[in-house]
Amino acid sequence: MNVHEFQAKQLFAQFGVPVLRGKEVKTPKAASQWAAKLNTPVYVVKAQIHAGGRGKAGGVKLVKEQSQVPEIAKELLGKVLVTHQTGPKGRKVRRLLVEEGANIAKELYLSLLVDRDTGWVVFIASTEGGMEIEEVAAKTPEKIIKEAIDPAVGYQGYNGRNIAFALGLQQIEPAVINPFVQMLGNLYRLFMEKNCALVEINPLVITKEKTLIALDGKVSFDDNGLFKHADVQKMRDLHEEEPLEIEAGKNNLNYVKLDGNIGCMVNGAGLAMATMDVIKLAGSEPANFLDVGGGATKETVAAGFRILLKDKNVKGIFINIFGGIVRCERIAHGVIEAAKEVKLKVPLVVRLQGTNAEEGRKLLVESGLKLDVADDLWEAAQKIVGMTGKAA
Ligand code: GDP
């Protein structure tokens, strides 16, 4: 789960990571009232969407006059912001962060994440802050500094000093080395205590007053740890999530929306991945990943089928079930029930194998639904791709 910048900064403040005075507002009036309270030489108005690259896209505005704050707020609220991370559809701005400005002397990059190879939490830092870190990593990999934290001992002062000296803080601004080392310890605590998946500060700035400030903030959480953190759960913003994924979550379905046009309903993550591969191999693209799981009931299958049909990109559906724990006739019942409610206008290819496959196939064929049955995975994939056309 991701949260907004203003929420990331609330967590930073809680854990002793320095941020500027700021507040989330939803109306120009609230922006104006808060600006009056802030009463500062420079105001920063920032669009709150779950995507970076807002600066370049016009979602971060600096103004000197307090009276301009509500004007900027009016301009940004309701606007659809398109950044390199939102995709062409963009995201609607519903909230703003109004902050005091900072005097930036130097922008750094800092993040924490889990290294999948070692399972250790790793700090990533760079002197090239404010930029797209992927670009820095591709063009100048030597400017990316990594420091892994041994989970047996946790963060130690020397970890922070290693990073500080690798960044050259002794040349850039020695006064910030100690606060930097302390700040990294606080970030590590935040990461561990809240079960984070990513904490990113880009830019982390050194000000002309020789202080450190987290000017931006991105925090993602491990969904499996969310049940432990009621405070974090409250930060969820459903506007920022894919509606079909929210609906799938309510039905305990593992669904991820993708860009292709063949809707897939599969049981088991491994078979779901293999199905997506085979669709690609046959010349098309999957519209989603959907694992109905072992405990699938008629109801969850029906819910999954409805979700597939709600995706406007779906030009055909491929049901690929290997009945082990889940029985094939249950899947058939679910599909028939959902197809009765929603008029099925796209081709459907079904491959059922395993427990009660015969019975399931019979139910489907006798249901009067327009569908094709296949025994073999490759044959099934070619059939559905043949009916929907190859991807461009
Ligand atoms: P992003 O583009 O979505 O990553 O948004 P950021 O929060 O990183 O803001 C983009 C850029 O705006 C930063 O890299 C800064 O250069 C600039 N910026 C943000 N806040 C301030 C501020 O208080 N003062 C100044 N001078 N620049 C700021």
Ligand code: MN
């Ligand atoms: Mn940023």
